Amino acid sequence: MLDQDIKTQLAAYLQRVTQPFEMVASLNDSDTSREMLDLLQTIQSLRSDKITLKTDGNDMRKPSFTVQRVGANNSLRFAGLPLGHEFTSLVLALLWTGGHPPKVEADVLDSIRALDGDFNFEVYMSLTCHNCPDVVQALSLMAIFNPKVKTVVIEGGAFQAEVNDREIMAVPMVFLNGQMFGSGRMTVEEIVAKLDTGAAARDAAKLSAQDPYEVLIVGGGPAGAAASVYAARKGIRTGIAAERFGGQVNDTLAIENFVSVLETDGPKFAAALEAHARAYDVNIMNLQRADKLIPATEPGGLIEIQLANGGSLKSKTVILSTGARWRNVNVPGEEQYKTKGVAYCPHCDGPLFKGKRVSVIGGGNSGVEAAIDLAGVVAHVTLIEFDTKLRADAVLVNKLKSLPNVTILVNAQTTEITGDGQKVNGLSYKDRATEVVHHVELEGVFVQIGLVPNTEWLKGTLELSKHGEIVVDAKGQTSLPGVFAAGDATTVPYKQIIIATGDGAKAALSAFDYLMRLPA
Template sequence: MLDDQLKSQLAAYLERVTQPFEMVASLDDGETSAQMRELLTTIQSLRSDKISLRTDGQDARKPSFTLQRVGAGTSLRFAGLPLGHEFTSLVLALLWTGGHPPKVEQDLIEQVRSLDGDFNFEVYMSLTCHNCPDVVQALSLMAVLNPKVKTTVIEGGAFQQEVTEREIMAVPMVYLNGQVFGAGRMELAEIVAKLDTGAARREAAKLSAKEAFDVLIVGGGPAGAAAAVYAARKGIRTGVAAERFGGQVNDTLDIENYISIPRTEGPQFAAALQQHVNAYDVDVMNLQRAKALRPASQSGGLIEVEMDNGAVLKSKTVILSTGARWRNMNVPGEEQYRTKGVAYCPHCDGPLYKGKRVAVIGGGNSGVEAAIDLAGVVAHVTVFEFMPQLKADAVLQKKLASLPNVDVVLNAQTTEVLGDGSKVNALAYKDRATGEEKRVELEGIFVQIGLLPNTDWLMGTVELSKFGEIVIDAKGQTSVPGVFAAGDCTTVPYKQIVIAAGAGATAALSAFDHLIRTSVPQ
């Protein structure tokens, strides 16, 4: 199952195991159980002095296996094979169970250890989901650190009946004590904050007590990361407040147009951004959503940014790089059936629709790429495009046309998402050429119709375009003195990663220029 190179790499990692633990497998006569036995036997053979293996487990989910540290009450189970995107999660779980320290802030580790209660987590994932590993790894670490936390990681493809019974149509999907806890990507700090009700208050007080920054960057995508590096290199006090470091890059699978990097994946690129920023003296404040901006003229000399948790950060200059989010269809039924048939990430959720009929809304590059990917998994794909022709690149349209299980409907205005109360079963649309109302029976709808800037919180403060974008000049200056902006949230044309990064650098240099000019006594 593992080639020689992978075995060699795994053996090197397992040398870091310092505490003995055992793997206990619950198997049946199926092919997946045979593969699991082979995988676990290989792992055990690579570190037999610290890792033991039993195959007499009696768990109802088969195949599955637990990692149990000798003398400790940890409870971490993998149901199905944690391969694909989740192989890294397995390796980390082995290391953490074996005593290797996680690369997590000590304060957060202590917060996990102090959680009191009974926390039985079940997380459903797919092996092609690039958002799932963060959630899987966070919940796995919690189970290793705190015996009151039990975590079961379930590969949806291996337990289709469970997925169907629970009507899971998007991953990662997390249950806590049998009830839905959350869906989509979540980081460890975010999960702990939901469990520790006093965490937000303590974090707000901690942030508000910080010394004023020379430049505060709001947003941690490519624009924000570039701005942070350029500002820090000037030797000025730099802070980044980001809702999710990496921004929407985390939700992008393939990146093949960032010059000097022929190909990478979004989560890897986001991790590289953070690693680069961390190499400088930058105060990174993650999981922070901005709520309000108060110009210096209103706050007594410093610009203030209020966060959702009540914290107020102060700075001499501010760079807004809050990026954009997926655009919704804004039709009846969309919100009701979100994660119940309405999805936005074909790479993450596509495998859950194996053998089913789905629609892709949008005929641009994102929509056509999604349709091509889904065609290899689902029974049939229908692409709905509002305009009389597709907008995707010619090479993508040619590939789409070659697929036998894909139809394209042009001049289609989506009017309603239909369902049975628990999941999607049809899509209603209007033929814009004839005005005829039509309906298509299907089980899934993937929305790929562009982006909306994350600027709602700035209305009435800085000038916005009719599309909600922050209006900037060639230097990234906004309508408010000392406030600059960069990236997809601005009026800059062509929303591309490389353009956002360049705009971030421009904004940082402009902020520095503003600082040195305004600090000179009149």
């Protein structure tokens, strides 16, 4: 199951195990069970002095296995094979159970240990989902460090009947005590904050008590991360308030055009951004959504950022790098059937539509790439483009046209996503040439129609373009003194990671220049 190189790496990791633990498998006569037993036997053989394997489990989900420290009563179960993107989650679970400390802040672990109640989590994932590991690792960590938290990680492909019964059409999907808890990427901090209702107020008070910054960056994507590094290297007090560090990069699968990095993926790139910022002692404040900007009342005065949790931060300069998000198609049925057939990540959710009919809305690079990827998994793909022709690169269009299970509709306007009240069952579109409305029966709709800037909270405060982008000059200066902006939220053309990082660096240098010119 594991090649020799992976076995060698895994053996090195398992040397960090200091406390004995056991793996208990519940098996049946399926091929997946045989593969699971092989995997567990391999793991046990690599550290037999600390790891015990038992095969007498009798859980209702077969095949599955638990990872449990000897003498402890924590409960973490993997149902199905945690391979692909989830192999790292398995390795981390083994290390944490075996006593190796996790790389999380001490206050996060304290918050996990302080949770009181009965928390029975079930998280559904797919092995091709790049957003799932964060959620799986967060819930695994919670189960290992708090015996009141029980977590079952379920690989949807191995339990397809269960996925169909619960009508799970997007991953990661999390249930708590049998009820829907959340879907999509979530960090451990987000999950804990959702469970601990008093956390927001405590966090707000703590943030408001901070001393003013010299540079405060709002948004933690590539632009914000680059700005923080360039500002901190000047030796000035720098902070980042980010709703989700890494931003939209976390939802990107392959990155192959960042110069000097031949190939990486979004989550790895986001982690590298955060590590670089922390190396310069930047104060990173995660899970913070900006709600209002209050300009300085005099030149050189403090600018205030009010946060959604009631806290506020002050700074001599501010860099806005709030990025953008996927644009909604804004038709009836889209909001109603989100996670019930309407999806935005073909890599994450595509495997859940194996053998089914889906549509992709959007004929740019993202839409055509999504259609190509999905065509290898689903029964049929219908691509719908509003324009009279596809706007993607020619090489992608040619590839798409060569696929036998793809229908391309151009000059077509999506008018409605239909469903039976529980899940998607079709899509209606209008032929823009004839005005005739057609209906396509299908089970999934993937929306890929571009981005919208995260700037609604700035309306009426500074100058925005007609598209809602922050208007900046060549130095990243906005219409407000001391307020700069960078990245996808601005009027700078070509929304690319490498351009955003350059803009972030430029904004930080401009903010430093502004500070140097203030009266003593």
